[in-house]
Amino acid sequence: MKIGCPKEIKPQEFRVGITPNAATEAVAHGHEVLIETGAGTGAGFDDAAYLAAGATILQTAAEIFAAADMIVKVKEPQPGERKMLREGQLLFTYLHLAPDPEQTRDLLASGCTAIAYETVTDARGGLPLLAPMSEVAGRLAPQSGSWALQKANGGSGVLMGGVPGVRPANVAIIGGGVVGTAAARVAVGMGANVTVLDRSIPRLSYLDDVFMGRLTTQYSDAAALEELIARMDMVIGAVLIPGAAAPQLIRRDQLALMQPGSVLVDVAIDQGGCFETSKATTHADPIYEVDGIIHYCVANMPGAVARTSTIALGNATMPFMLALADKGWKQACLDDPNLLNGLNVHAGQLTYAAVGKALGIDVVSPQAIVAA
Ligand SMILES: NC(=O)C1=CN([C@@H]2O[C@H](COP(=O)(O)OP(=O)(O)OC[C@H]3O[C@@H](n4cnc5c(N)ncnc54)[C@H](O)[C@@H]3O)[C@@H](O)[C@H]2O)C=CC1
Ligand SMILES: CC(=O)C(=O)O
Numbered sequence: 001m002k003i004g005c006p007k008e009i010k011p012q013e014f015r016v017g018i019t020p021n022a023a024t025e026a027v028a029h030g031h032e033v034l035i036e037t038g039a040g041t042g043a044g045f046d047d048a049a050y051l052a053a054g055a056t057i058l059q060t061a062a063e064i065f066a067a068a069d070m071i072v073k074v075k076e077p078q079p080g081e082r083k084m085l086r087e088g089q090l091l092f093t094y095l096h097l098a099p100d101p102e103q104t105r106d107l108l109a110s111g112c113t114a115i116a117y118e119t120v121t122d123a124r125g126g127l128p129l130l131a132p133m134s135e136v137a138g139r140l141a142p143q144s145g146s147w148a149l150q151k152a153n154g155g156s157g158v159l160m161g162g163v164p165g166v167r168p169a170n171v172a173i174i175g176g177g178v179v180g181t182a183a184a185r186v187a188v189g190m191g192a193n194v195t196v197l198d199r200s201i202p203r204l205s206y207l208d209d210v211f212m213g214r215l216t217t218q219y220s221d222a223a224a225l226e227e228l229i230a231r232m233d234m235v236i237g238a239v240l241i242p243g244a245a246a247p248q249l250i251r252r253d254q255l256a257l258m259q260p261g262s263v264l265v266d267v268a269i270d271q272g273g274c275f276e277t278s279k280a281t282t283h284a285d286p287i288y289e290v291d292g293i294i295h296y297c298v299a300n301m302p303g304a305v306a307r308t309s310t311i312a313l314g315n316a317t318m319p320f321m322l323a324l325a326d327k328g329w330k331q332a333c334l335d336d337p338n339l340l341n342g343l344n345v346h347a348g349q350l351t352y353a354a355v356g357k358a359l360g361i362d363v364v365s366p367q368a369i370v371a372a
């Protein structure tokens with residue numbers, strides 16, 4: 001199979017979909033790997049590293065899209081990239097379709113088959129291709145939020161760890177999954193006073209165990225949240241209902257309950273965001289203010305640490321990429337129901353229920369697609 005990897009074109013996105021190590025493995029499996037020139041530069045991988053891996057360097061994204069049977073990327077295809085997708089072509093990348101009707105329409109119109117990293121599952125009910133980037137975004141969230149808390153950035157001027165005699169920052173993390181746990185680890189490490197909210201009691205129990213009293217856990221309901229936010233300097237949104245649009249947990253009128261200059265970090269922004277006032281921002285212009293509250297809503301946070309993120313993502317995607325290339329997408333999905341859960345679009349049909357529900361589009365079950 002010809003596996004193509006274009007350079008990412010989303011603003012300030014420095015990750016790349018295929019590492020030289022993954023290229024080496026794909027070539028060893030008998031595949032041809034096509035990399036756009038400079039695709040890996042932002043992550044510290046130059047063209048020479050791909051050539052040494054046995055890949056071919058092409059000059060433009062158009063050549064990659066025209067030649068490849070499977071496109072492997074990081075971010076959802078941008079409008080220009082969507083125009084280059086064709087019927088029968090396989091796309092393997094993050095999609096986040098539920099909050100993105102335009103992308104969904106274009107993918108359906110292209111006739112391609114699209115497998116979304118963020119809905120591939122594992123045997124334990126986890127999301128193995130989302131998890132590595134959630135680990136990164138979670139670790140970055142308190143770091144970015146603490147920068148936003150500084151006066152020069154519009155924040156209230158509260159220091160995360162406080163100092164002797166002055167209280168530390170109060171940080172609430174809504175959602176105690178992969179992002180939330182990583183965020184808690186860093187926020188606790190910075191000396192903040194941390195509360196994690198979740199709707200899963202087993203998850204709260206786990207966090208209570210592993211943090212051994214260094215944070216507070218709280219069941220997440222509307223009343224608890226409303227009471228809590230008045231005391232918080234920072235609220236990190238880290239909820240997920242896989243594939244679905246994020247539930248909105250803080251309304252605009254509730255911002256008035258918070259102290260001016262407090263910070264909302266909406267990591268769940270790639271699924272539409274969990275605060276009513278969230279809108280996606282970029283690393284170039286990451287924050288904005290609504291009713292005195294600073295919002296940080298960067299939809300590709302891991303792109304900021306592209307080297308670490310590219311290697312972590314490549315480690316997780318490689319076995320799936322090899323299965324898709326070795327067997328073809330249909331056989332690979334028939335053999336692995338967890339990979340089948342990644343199927344979001346096939347030949348003009350939507351195949352992921354939560355996306356269909358969010359966008360009001362009829363869905364065909366992925367099992368029916370592979371059985372056909
Ligand atoms: N902005 C960015 O750059 C990135 C964003 N993300 C996003 O971060 C979000 C979280 O991802 P993960 O931690 O990997 O998901 P996860 O599935 O590991 O954790 C989500 C948690 O949210 C909880 N939850 C669901 N509804 C809730 C509610 N109403 N209140 C409280 N908790 C609730 C679940 O019980 C679960 O524990 C996702 O939207 C993901 O796409 C992930 C990586 C990068
Ligand atoms: C998960 C995701 O959207 C990202 O890493 O950018």
Ligand SMILES: [Mg+2]
Binds near residue numbers: 270299300301
């Ligand atoms: Mg994202």
